[in-house]
Every structure is written in C-alpha cells, then in structure tokens.
Amino acid sequence: MKESFSIRGVEFKNRVLVASGTFGYGDEVKDLVDVNKLGGICTKSLSWKPRDGNPPRRIVETPSGMLNSIGLANIGVHNFIKEKLPYLRTLDTAIIANIAASSIEEYCDVLSLLEQQEGIDGYEINVSCPNVKEGGLIFGTDCSKTREITARLRPLTNKPLIIKLTPNVTHISEFARAVAEEGADAVSVINTLIGMAVDIGTRKPKLSTVTGGLSGPAIKPLALAKVYEVAQAVRIPIFGIGGIMTAEDAVEFLLVGATAIQVGTANFIDPAAGVKIADGLRSYTEKNGLQDVGQLVGAMESNVAFSVLHTWL
C-alpha cells in the first residue's frame, strides 16, 4: 500500500497534512498526537517581526463552522528559528513553513532567512488571510500581485513553493493558472471565506474586526467546488482544504482532484484528527482494492458535458 507522494523531490509520507494556523508550531499537542504519523505540518504563518494579532473577540462558532479573526498572531521568523525549529527538526514528517507578509519584500526576506536554516522542507505562501489590513487579501484578490509574489519568490528557493489561495475571488482558477505559470509547485485551496456574525442584543458585530474567516464543515461543499475548478485549470498538485473532518471528506477532495489534503478546524476539536484521517484514507484505499492512495486523485467520474463550471473555465 503506497501512501506517500512527492513534490519537487520532497517526499510526504502520506496525503494528510495539518493546515497552517490550526496546529501551532507542532509542539503544543505532543501529549495528544503522534505528529510523525502526519504527512506534514504547515506552521502557523510566519512574518518578519512578531505580530500580536487582533484584539478579542477572535472566535465565534456558527452553524457547522466557526469564524476566526486571529490576525496572524505569531512569534516572528527569528523566534521561530530559535525556539520552534529545533523541535520541528527532530520530527519525521515534512515541515512546511507558512509565510505571511505585508509587502513583497517581507515575503522575500522571511523566505530567504528560512532558506539558510536546516529542517524546512518547503514553503506555503499565505496571500489569503482575510483578517489583516495590510497584505493578506490585498495580495490574494489581485491576480497580478499574486503572480508577482510567486515570480519574486521562485528564484529564491529550490524547495517546494506552494501558494495558498483565497476563495474570496470570482474565479480562483485564474489565480491558480497565474501562479502555475510563474513556477509554483503547488497550490493550497482554499483559505477561509469572509464571513460575519452579529450580536442582536448589543447590535454589535461579534468579532472585533467585524468580519472574519469562516471555516469548518460549513464550507466543505464550496471548497470541493473550488478544488474541482482549480484541478480543471492547472496540472500542478493541489492541497485540498476546507471543512475536512473525516477520511470520507478527504476521499471526496482527492476524487475531485486534490493531490493531498490539509486538516484545519478539525484539529481544534481533536488534535489527532489528521492522524485518524490518514488511517481512514488507507483503509478506504485498501477496501477499494487499490495499491496507492494516489489512485484516488482526480478519479471522480463525471460528465463534463453537463458541467456548468466548464462553461466559463
């Protein structure tokens, strides 16, 4: 039974990673989960300087989902290298450093600094955080900016360069095409959707920043459609993300074209969710008489002639 896959020479031991911002720096839940059984860990977003993040309230539960407005709170890349990377280096799983920035130069600086360190297997570029005023969505909703960031970062590394895309655009496939043309090795689809909730008692927004990012099972059908759309448009691997709680959810993402998946919100409920999903994915593959989990990728049977999406792809 083959579970592994590789991107640009980096091997991932299975197709289940944990999504950035939902698993800290990997050391918070050592007691609860054997992280070496994950395909990889995407770190909390790293910026050049530490960021305090947004004031409370940062979290609101919504039907089958949650809104967050953390605001990229992180210890900064220098503290990450000193305090977190030594532990991550001891792990036997792929370490993907997620980078967030408020300027193209900052993306380049953080990536270049990380390039000089041992223990990073690849980079995921966050151009899609909905909860900060500078950077974030300003880049991710502008196709030429997303393209430019990819073009500027590509020459700086020979490791996998993954661009994490936002669904808060009309056609996510245009963005996927742009970054693929500039040499990105993969895309992560999707980051959170802009959402909000209002307290009708106080008549104030529940989140301090008014709007936040929606995640959880509530967004899964939408995420699947976005992954499918991107899979029709580009040939580079896709990390499918969005409300994956179970192995069955993961199978759906692979079938519509995700090469691998990332588990996000589910980690908050069960830090071992990723490991359980990886186990379930293996069982599903075995039960269906396949030798490689990768045989599920893009294996959905559909009649393209009836696909509405294909009219504008």
Add this chain to the structure above:
Amino acid sequence: MIYQRIVPVTYREETAEGLFVLRFQSKEVSESASPGQFVNIRSADACLPLLRRPFSISRRVGDEIELLFNVVGQGTRMLAAKRPGDVLDVLGPLGVPFATQGEYETALIVAGGVGVAPFPFLTEELKQRGKAIVTFLGARTANQLAAANLENVQVSTDDGSRGYHGTVVALVREYLRQRRVSRSKIFGCGPTRMLKALAEVAGETNIDCEVSLEGNMACGVGLCQGCPVERSNGKKKYALVCVEGPTFNAKDIILT
C-alpha cells in the same frame, strides 16, 4: 499530562435554578487535575455544536470530576440533558492552576454567579495548606446560589432575597472596611465586570488577587490563538486564556 478520553457520566442534578452539577469518571483526568484548571468537552459527535466547550473543574469526588455550569446555549443545553451512562468526549486537565502557595494566612474567595464553579476544588486544597477561608458568594437571586462544598460563606444577592443586598464585590468591600485584613489573598471568578471591580478593591487594599477568566476559545490547548487577554506588562501584548490562564494575577492583565 493532558488526556483526551471518552468518559461516562455518573451523576447529574439541577442544584440551583438553571445551575447543573454533572460528574464524569476519569481516573487519569482526576489524578492530574489541580484547582483552577478546566476541561474542554464535546457532548456529541456532531457538527452542531461543532466546538468543545470549556468548563472549570469544580470538584473531585474519588476518581470522578464534578462540573458546575449554567445553560447558555446549545452546547450547555446538550450537556445538561446528559444522564448517568451517557458519554462525553473530554480533553484535559487544561490551563494553569491557581497559585495557592505563598505566605498569606487567609484566602478570600469571591464568586459571582456560576463563577463559583472552580471554588469547591480550590477550597479543598486551601484547607490542606492550612489556610483560613472566607467565601463571598453572589447571585442575582436566592435560588441561584450554589453554596455546597465551600467554607465560611457570606452571601449577597442583587435583589436582596438573601444575605447582603447588592453585588458581591460591594459585600467584599464592606467586609474589608470593617476589619483589618492582613496576610490575605483574594481568589475571584465571575463576570468580567465583577472581576474588574474586584481587582480595583484588591488594588486599593493592597491584597494580592488572582482571577479565573473565561475565554472564547476553540481548542483549549493553544492551537487556535482564539482567546487573548491583554497583558498589563511585558513584551507581548496578549496572553492566551487557555494555556497562560485561565488563572491570572489581576496585576498582570487588563480587564475590559
């Protein structure tokens, strides 16, 4: 050590109006718990509610953990509907315990409403440490008071239906005005506005004060970064209620 366990409910009772006592059995959680810590509970394997709910550990009874909570939404409504034999998905114990060590002789416990939850467990530990205890317990009205397993209880109600007529912090202020209290430490839990008022009283009277906070959190273990409270000192602007709290020295945080 933090455990994630599916545990059986062993006991459930409505102890005061809208206040529920629920016990579950877990030797591991029970043995590693300290006063002030909490557990994060999922009462159904479902998407509604999706997230766990945090609850103070109210008391240990053998290898069982007792919770005290009120019904505020769907999660707590489902928990209140549990019966012995039902199961819960429990993550814990979590968070930083109350700092009970120190030179003080008398502990002044101040609880507002369901904020009484962590204090039976704390009372047990303070007694073991040989501290004198005075407990101030406030509620809106008499039948919402949950005074079990506490020591030396003085009561206040907002409507005057029992004890002191006014807020629990006003009662504490009165108490401190009438006697010289030296070598004391305050432990407070309740609504943020109450804790803010309590911290002011503690500041005026120069009494060390620890408070236990609530936070809107998803995970309870530091992954989501969802439960910040503003610090009053140090380099970092925020502390996380789940892993740096829920207990804080009142001096170290800004209550708003």
